[in-house]
Amino acid sequence: MKKDFLYGVGTSASQIEGAYAVDGKGLSMADLLPANKKKRFSCVQDGSFALANYDTQQEYYPTHNAIDFYHTYKDDIRLLAGLGINSIRISIMWSRIFPTGEENEPNEAGLTFYKSVVDECLKYGLEPIVTISHFDIPVHLIKKYGGWASRKMIDAYLKLCQVLFTTFKNKVHYWITFNEINMILHLPFVGGGLCFKEGENKEQKMYQAAHYQLVASSAATNLAHQIDPKNNIGCMLAAGEVYPFSCNPDDILAALQKNREQYFFSDIQVRGYYPSYARELFDQKQIKLDILPEDNEILKNTVDFVSLSYYSSRCVSVDPKIQQNITNGNAFASVKNPYLDVSDWGWQIDPVGFRITLNNLYDRYQKPLMVVENGLGAMDKLTSEQEVHDTYRIDYLQKHLSALQDSQKDGVDLIGYMAWSGIDSVSASTGEMSKRYGFLYVDYDNSGQGSGKRVKKDSYFWFKNWLTKNS
Ligand code: BG6
Numbered sequence: 142m143k144k145d146f147l148y149g150v151g152t153s154a155s156q157i158e159g160a161y162a163v164d165g166k167g168l169s170m171a172d173l174l175p176a177n178k179k180k181r182f183s184c185v186q187d188g189s190f191a192l193a194n195y196d197t198q199q200e201y202y203p204t205h206n207a208i209d210f211y212h213t214y215k216d217d218i219r220l221l222a223g224l225g226i227n228s229i230r231i232s233i234m235w236s237r238i239f240p241t242g243e244e245n246e247p248n249e250a251g252l253t254f255y256k257s258v259v260d261e262c263l264k265y266g267l268e269p270i271v272t273i274s275h276f277d278i279p280v281h282l283i284k285k286y287g288g289w290a291s292r293k294m295i296d297a298y299l300k301l302c303q304v305l306f307t308t309f310k311n312k313v314h315y316w317i318t319f320n321e322i323n324m325i326l327h328l329p330f331v332g333g334g335l336c337f338k339e340g341e342n343k344e345q346k347m348y349q350a351a352h353y354q355l356v357a358s359s360a361a362t363n364l365a366h367q368i369d370p371k372n373n374i375g376c377m378l379a380a381g382e383v384y385p386f387s388c389n390p391d392d393i394l395a396a397l398q399k400n401r402e403q404y405f406f407s408d409i410q411v412r413g414y415y416p417s418y419a420r421e422l423f424d425q426k427q428i429k430l431d432i433l434p435e436d437n438e439i440l441k442n443t444v445d446f447v448s449l450s451y452y453s454s455r456c457v458s459v460d461p462k463i464q465q466n467i468t469n470g471n472a473f474a475s476v477k478n479p480y481l482d483v484s485d486w487g488w489q490i491d492p493v494g495f496r497i498t499l500n501n502l503y504d505r506y507q508k509p510l511m512v513v514e515n516g517l518g519a520m521d522k523l524t525s526e527q528e529v530h531d532t533y534r535i536d537y538l539q540k541h542l543s544a545l546q547d548s549q550k551d552g553v554d555l556i557g558y559m560a561w562s563g564i565d566s567v568s569a570s571t572g573e574m575s576k577r578y579g580f581l582y583v584d585y586d587n588s589g590q591g592s593g594k595r596v597k598k599d600s601y602f603w604f605k606n607w608l609t610k611n612s
Contacts, residue, residue: 147268147556148612149228150221150563150580151514153275153320155204157566158234160211164250167240168280170288170334175200176572176587185472185570187337188283188330201588203567203574208583209593210564214258220581220595221563222265225608229267230513230559231258232275232320235301241281242297247304259312269313270513270559272377273302273361275320276569278334288334289325289350292431295357302361306368314371317448317513318358321379322406325351327472331569345428355409356436363442373445375511376410378403379471380449382498386458386476395457404505411506413441446556447506450514451541454478454494472570485520486576492540499548499555509556515541516561518568518576521598529582529598538600542607560604564595580604 155171162168173191174184177200184191194200210217221229235242237251262269278288286293306316325332326347333350337343358376365372383399385392401418408416414437423430455475458464468477469487481489495515503510517537521529538560549555565579574585580601585591 146612147228147270147315147511147558148608149226149230149267149270149557149559150224151230151559151561152210152232152563152566153272153569154232154234155207155275155277155567156562156569157208157210157564159205159207159209161202161205163211164237164254165240165248166234166251167236167242169204169234169236170278170280170283170330171204171276172202173280174202174204174331174572176203177201178571181572185328185331188288188334189336191330192280192284192336203572203587203589206589207567208565208585211254213593215261217564217581217595218258218261218265218267220597222267224563224580224601224605225612227266227268227612228270228557228559229262229563230270230272231262232272232277233301233305234277235274236277236279238301238304239279239297242279243281243285252304252308256308259309263312268315270315270317270511270557271305271309271313272317272320273305274298274318276324276331283334283336287336289353290333290335290346292353295353295360298357299360299364302364306365306372310369314369315373315375315511316361316365317375317377318361318444319354320377321450322351322354322358322377322410323403324379324472325354326402327379328570342427344426348423348428349430351406352430352432352436355406356439358410358444359413359439359442362444363439366442375446375448376407376444377448377450377513378407379473380451380498380502381454381470381473382494382501383455383457383475384478384494386456386460386463386478389459391459392457395459399455399457407447407502407506409440410444411447411508413443415440444508446509446511447502448511448513449498449502450561451495451498451512452515453489454481454491454498455489484517486518486571488518490517490537492544495541496544496548496551499545499553500551503548503553507554509554511557511559512545512555513557513559514561515558516578518578520575521565521577521582523582523584523596527596529596531598531600534598534600535603538604539607542611546611
């Protein structure tokens with residue numbers, strides 16, 4: 142590995158902080174997502190139910206307390222630093238800084254919290270990699286403007302960026318504008334705060350919201366560079382190569398088209414303009430976007446690096462019979478690949494796919510890549526000896542880290558790897574605590590009961606040892 146390679150772990154504010162109504166924080170989109178599986182599944186796609194029922198429903202909302210990182214961050218960061226990492230990915234909750242998104246001045250208490258978090262990271266020599274928007278929007282902006290369906294969001298977002306870039310000048314040098322920006326096409330409420338009316342052209346709305354996010358991301362890139370030329374700005378994709386199920390040319394074409402659903406975003410963020418295939422795509426789907434001439438100018442502010450999450454590859458077939466055999470995977474359904482095992486949640490496990498994904502992204506863009514999420518969600522068990530023997534996670538990480546090293550030998554320019562996640566947190570898709578990814582076990586269950594105690598899993602010691610040998 143290169144000497145300055147960033148090895149770290151990832152976190153996301155809404156999934157760990159809790160303290161959802163403390164120190165002036167406003168309500169966030171994430172706070173409206175109930176634990177109830179059926180209801181949550183509908184909410185992540187379309188926010189109408191979540192907005193209409195939040196005040197009246199007696200639901201359990203897992204992000205309200207999450208793992209209480211808001212109060213335990215000093216200990217948690219110390220424990221994570223103990224892994225021997227040199228970086229950490231965190232995110233900001235917009236509604237802690239601007240509770241409604243429309244205030245003129247930031248909420249000082251919220252800002253003080255993040256200043257302290259960043260200082261704590263720096264104290265242990267951890268380079269902070271900050272995601273500005275990680276599945277989080279102030280609810281007020283959703284109610285008033287319909288979330289990213291509105292152009293108004295661009296200015297609200299840039300106001301947040303201005304505060305962050307000036308406050309953390311000389312302390313934070315790596316920023317990611319939007320977590321998994323392509324998720325807006327798969328989980329539109331989570332990705333963009335979108336709600337839909339019956340009969341509405343959903344894709345029109347999703348691509349319009351995506352356009353506003355892309356403009357906001359490029360404008361933020363420009364702003365960050367103006368405020369501090371040392372800032373490095375990254376886009377982020379929920380990545381994972383889509384394979385053709387067979388060598389039938391129609392399968393190959395279907396895979397190419399599916400892959401473009403993710404590349405659409407990074408093509409714009411890396412190259413600075415809409416790809417030529419977008420015209421045909423929009424014609425087919427009868428999509429007409431509000432794109433101003435000045436938007437096209439703003440889009441020319443391209444990113445410094447490409448970041449990605451990788452959990453699994455996917456597979457597609459044009460044969461309706463094969464297409465029926467579906468498995469889950471980070472909001473992307475996939476045809477089941479007979480060569481791959483799956484996780485407890487049906488996500489396919491494919492380390493070679495990781496190497497393929499990294500190679501393809503680098504071939505396409507020739508920009509430094511940073512892996513900011515990779516890990517295994519599993520049912521861990523705390524033994525009576527207060528240990529967690531997560532051998533399956535060690536196996537997953539071992540194989541994926543080895544694929545990462547192979548991709549470097551292939552010539553991919555990699556600048557960092559953040560395992561997901563440092564510490565057990567509320568699952569973004571299912572709201573469960575039992576879908577655990579961390580090196581640190583957190584003693585809370587799916588209904589928020591437990592001591593909150595942190596326990597180092599076997600994978601914690603394994604990763605520490607791996608880093609000693611490999612970094
Ligand atoms: C990514 C998100 O999609 O996947 C994370 O950026 C999320 O926030 C991670 O936690 C794993 O997904 P899940 O749904 O298992 O938590």
